[in-house]
Amino acid sequence: MCGIAGIMSAERSVNAQAVRAMTGLMAHRGPDGAGLWEGANGRLMLGHRRLAIIDPTPASAQPFVADGVTLTFNGEIYNYREIRAELTTRGHAFTTEGDAEVIIAAWRQWGEACVEFFNGMFAFALWDTDKRQLFCARDRFGEKPFLYVRGVGFFAFASEFKALLALEGVSSVIDTPRLARFLTVPADGLDRGETTLFPAIRQLPPAHAASIDLDTLTMRSTCYWSGQPAPEVRHLSAHDAANTFRDLLTDSVRLRLRSDVPLGSCLSGGLDSGAIVCLARHELGESVPYHTFSGRFPGTSADEGAYMESIAAATHPIRHDIAPKPSVLLDELAQFAWANELPVDSASQYAQYCVFRLARQNGVKVLLDGQGADEILGGYEQYFTAYLRGGGRNSPLIASRYGDALTQVQPWHAALPTGLRRLLARSLNKGSDISFGLTGDVRVERRPPPANLHEALRRDALDGFLGTLLRYGDRNSMAHSVEVRLPFTDHRLFEFAQGLPAEQLMGDGETKRLLRQAMNGILPDMVRLRWRKHGFVPPQVNWLHDGLLKAVEQVVEDPSLSALWDRRWWRSAIRRFHAGDTTQAAGLWKVLATEAWRAHFLEPAARQHKFQPLL
Template sequence: MCGIAGIIAKRPVNPQAVEAMTRKLAHRGPDDQGLWRSGDGKAALGHRRLSILDTSMAGHQPMARDDLVTVFNGEIYNFVELRTELAELGETFATQSDTEVILAAYGRWGTDCFARFNGMFALAILDQPRNRLVCARDRFGEKPFLFAARPGLFAFASEYKALLALSEVSRDFELLPLLRFAHRPATGLDDQRATVFPAISQLLPGERLILDLDSLEHRIDRYWTLRRDQGLAGLGIDEAAERFRDLLTDSVRLRLRSDVAVGSCLSGGLDSGSIIMLARRLLGDGVPYHVFTGRFPGTKADEWEVARHTALAAGAIVHQVEPGAAGLLADLPDFLWANELPVGSASQYAQYCVFRLAKEMGVTVLLDGQGADEILGGYEQYFARYLAGRPETERADEERAIRARYPGALDNPRQALSKALPPRLRHWLARVSGRGSDLLFGLTADLAAQVALANAEPPVPENWPPLSAELARDSFATHLPVLLRYGDRNSMAHSREVRLPFCDHRIAEFALSLDPRLLMGDAQTKRLLREAMKGILPEPVRSRWNKQGFLPPQELWFTQGLAEEAERVIEDPSFAAAGCWNVGWWKSAVKRLRSGEGHLAWMLWRPLMIEGWRRHFLGRINAEPSVPGVLP
């Protein structure tokens, strides 16, 4: 796990610029740093290293082999198998690192190598014989790849702050993506190539980029696209659960490969619990295994009473942290600087605290359960899509069973009517009544209409079951990529590596090819995982029907200082001067919150984060001098 940066230009690159970029990434790689320049000076690559595999200096980057030079962030989990295959083809190796395997694989197979990798990665390979730079991002987008294509210069980096250090990269930002995110946190910031900074773009999951070193023209295409295997549609639940269990076990096995300490994040849910129990099986009883959990004692948000079943069954060494409102307010500048963009809820701060605890305990690598909800149908709202794909003759009985177990899973008629009203009419009603809890009411009428239009639900592909299409979109375009950005930034803020066994393309291809009944039938979320973990996961966890999520008591936190902070933000003249907020509605929202409408804490979080981002990220960026990327 590392930080990467580079500049390719038509004039000699300023080496101080690349060094400035990698300084901005020091938290991603505190163990080593490196800089490489081409003979003509027109290409420079920088790297910061967090040593995980082959921690000797043999793993130093940028790494060169046969006129190929690479900088790489992430892990190729199947590098051992690939190295064996390449050795049988005549390749030799001088290190035990996965970075060298990348170079050998590219030298042997070209850009087709990316489809052979099972891992999380963002990388760039300077291919001098072919006069090109080849870049790629992993299938799920676990690792970031940001780039700026400017006249006479192409630059890339792991984080925005590194690119914004260059004088050629404008620090101007677009407001609409931020407001789209505030309205629906799965959209606006991670679901398209454009970013909040018009000068910066991003590779999307599963994409590769090829840059011509002379013209600096680039093209982007996909090296992987999710496809459904029609041959799996007829599997029954027993066979599917067995095959899924084997896939998940192998995914955990690969992600346990490390030359430094490995542990896990722990919540009270199925996902992290399944990973911990499978890791224990693979490691054996004699190996110490550290798990890290965030607690909120005395509140309904505290999951320890369920999580302890997993910890006890695994014989894990438990470390606990108790995030709170006071800590968030104290950490807010550093937290937003690390995340680089606004975050959707206080859950991300709790995650930030868990990774900080892991650093304090000396555990560098953490396995986590991210991705299971999106791939396997873990959210109650997916039941609507599930029912849409069921035969009419079976739908009524299934709907009754779903409503009995998950009363809030399906819209009631009043909610459906409210959503059907035109955005401008809803906005007017909220302004007149002073009620409502949709973020659109807190925007000016014109902007509210723009955001509602931009965030309209996309059509479902006709050749996919509605549930499968929704899960695929959330896994690779909207919901999960946002969560992966949080995980990347929060872990890297503390120089920790987070590995996600559910984010294995083999698992996604298998699960999304199954009959949707195997995912959400029998009125069960994540039915496939529940069946697969019988006899492995403690029963109180396996059969826990409600999904709580790793959510702090955000409403309580607003009574412990966040409401006052939100009020300060709203009362500040800069809030009205931003020109996007319906200031009166937000002032009313604060009063309503204090009068007992605690649910408004979730809405007030949004302007608190956006305005906090302006101050603590954008303000800090703008206060720092920039460096020219090329020499005069």
């Protein structure tokens, strides 16, 4: 896990000071070292910040150069040992024990198809001297960022927005309508496609690779993976499917336990993180110390302590807990906003930020986490609608376990134009839709509802909010120089689940049915058979009462409040919250978080010293 940056020019020399500044702004991503490489007679510079995880010796420092190829790489290739063994049989020799050298050898062996062999999270740029070509690639789910700018006479890339915004000519102006859409419908995300919230900055989409020609800066981009269902699993029995899935997930965990530095797991008390901790303990054995890190909310319904205890009793980890507090959040709001770079949709991301810091404070640089299981395996109760629409069998268990999952009816006013809905809401002093508190009409892309469960999962996993959740995980972990690995985003699991009948994913009123069956006898039943999903969500209403609401009031009354917000509406929302209307909590958080982002990221990024990319 690292920070990468670089600038390529068609004609002029690259300003080395600019690349140093870019990597310096990402020192948190790689505090273990920095590197700069110059090539193509000064027309190309690659920068790197190192977080040493695999082969932490100086020999593996980056940018890594071998056989006329130079690499700057962020992430991990988990199956690098298997690829290395294959390449050795094909005549390649290695001088290090790390995965960077494996990427270069794979490039020399298979060219652009090398990415198809990688099981990992990665974003990298590779310069081939002979081909005069820069090859860039990003992992299948987009766990690692690859942001870039195509300027006048240059191409620049980096792991974070702040690095690119340090370049002269790269504007910090944002796409306000897109921000408004994200605030209104977070599932549409800010991480879909090539565009970003900053029109001047683009991103390489997940599962894409790109080649940039040195002389013309022409960019050719291709998608190398589309998550096609595994055809051979369609006719597996439920028993065989569960066993096969358990083997795949176990192997995914095994690969992600490879580390030359201390590692552990996040433990929320849920099915996903609990499964990972149980499988990790089985792989490591009882004698190996294994750390878990948890966020707790004592005295509230959001606390998952009892479920954590049941998992700990079965796995005997070294436990570390933290109880995030709203007062500390306010003290750290500036650092939190600077680290995240874009507005944060939920207070749960601050709790995640605290858990990752706790790991670093205890000397653990690598964490396994359960992110991605819900979107890949059907973990949300709203998926039952798509399940039934696609022909899934109804069951009384759906209604008894998940309450309103099937009875959520759109109110009559939902079909009205936004302006009229806003007028009614303000006249009646009712409603919690955040769009009522925005100054302009928000045009939201209304995609047709998914035809079946598989389509719903594919949409959310590959083109929905999962991408935003992965960005949160990247920024919150990297803020504390911690690498987070996600066993459920192994592409083999997605292909397997997509190939199974829907009944094996959500039949008989079970969310994540496949995982529940696969973990029978491994994960305590108290967790495995828990039907209502809680999730890692702080008690946001309590937090507002404990200090956040006062901060929201100050933001709403601040003369510099963004023109995005309707001040009168939020004054009313605050009064309604004081009167006991807790439906306003999510919107009040978004006002606070978005204004904090403007004050502590957007404005500082615009004010920072700018560097000319070229000499």
